């Protein structure tokens with residue numbers, strides 16, 4: 001699968017990968033073949049290896065899905081968009097379908113037991129050891145429920161920071177027919193993000209596994225100093241503004257060690 005991926009690389013992607021080789025000292029082909037060498041199961045014992053999990057966080061329209069696609073193409077991760085997993089449930093006759101539909105329409109958060117079960121199932125079904133979990137955990141309750149079931153924390157947490165006005169603009173221009181891409185739901189999603197998701201981001205920041213620091217700048221200025229003072233060493237800034245290419249340039253160094 002990865003070999004086929006390489007042959008399908010467009011010339012612009014190849015150029016970008018070559019630039020990466022120069023900038024970060026690794027070879028794009030190595031990255032793809034590492035995907036082959038990093039299956040979910042141990043080659044000798046056949047036992048399931050601990051997945052290498054990255055949580056991708058950010059407000060609505062901050063560019064999580066867009067950047068996940070690039071990380072997948074470059075570093076051989078499997079992308080689990082939790083929003084997409086939930087949307088599939090709506091159309092799959094699941095007992096929770098109508099509850100999920102209502103919750104998404106309202107911009108609220110689906111109960112942890114539902115999302116954690118879906119994530120666990122998707123990780124177990126993946127043949128890849130590298131997993132991007134996009135859009136989860138949305139709340140402290142989500143985070144604790146995931147840790148209780150999985151027994152582990154994520155290896156990396158990314159946070160795409162974006163001003164509210166830009167996020168709203170992107171969501172309203174998305175044009176993918178999502179039922180929550182309207183001004184009323186977006187307003188609610190922003191409120192939920194601020195009240196329930198920011199505490200999760202702050203938690204990971206304190207643990208030193210958050211690859212983003214200056215988010216506080218846009219949300220709670222008084223806390224910038226404390227957090228950046230405590231966690232300067234472990235943090236890398238991902239500003240979610242600018243072009244998709246510019247943002248991906250900020251993401252690349254975080255995964256460069258994964259050869």
Ligand SMILES: Nc1ncnc2c1ncn2[C@@H]1O[C@H](COP(=O)(O)OP(=O)(O)OP(=O)(O)O)[C@@H](O)[C@H]1O
Pocket residue numbers: 058059060061062063064065066067083135170171173174175240241242243244247
């Ligand atoms: N850097 C960018 N500049 C302008 N538009 C962008 C940028 N990155 C993504 N977009 C566009 O903004 C919209 C939202 O992006 P995306 O779907 O990746 O966000 P998201 O964080 O996954 O949002 P959600 O939480 O609602 O799923 C898409 O239409 C995407 O094409």
Ligand SMILES: O=c1ccn([C@@H]2O[C@H](COP(=O)(O)O)[C@@H](O)[C@H]2O)c(=O)[nH]1
Pocket residue numbers: 060081082083084086103104105107108109110111115134135136137138180189
């Ligand atoms: O962990 C999650 C993830 C998502 N939701 C609900 O889905 C929508 C859409 O999610 P996107 O990540 O923007 O695709 C979100 O607003 C929530 O209603 C959730 O409850 N829990």
Ligand SMILES: [Mg+2]
Pocket residue numbers: 064065081083135
């Ligand atoms: Mg998304």
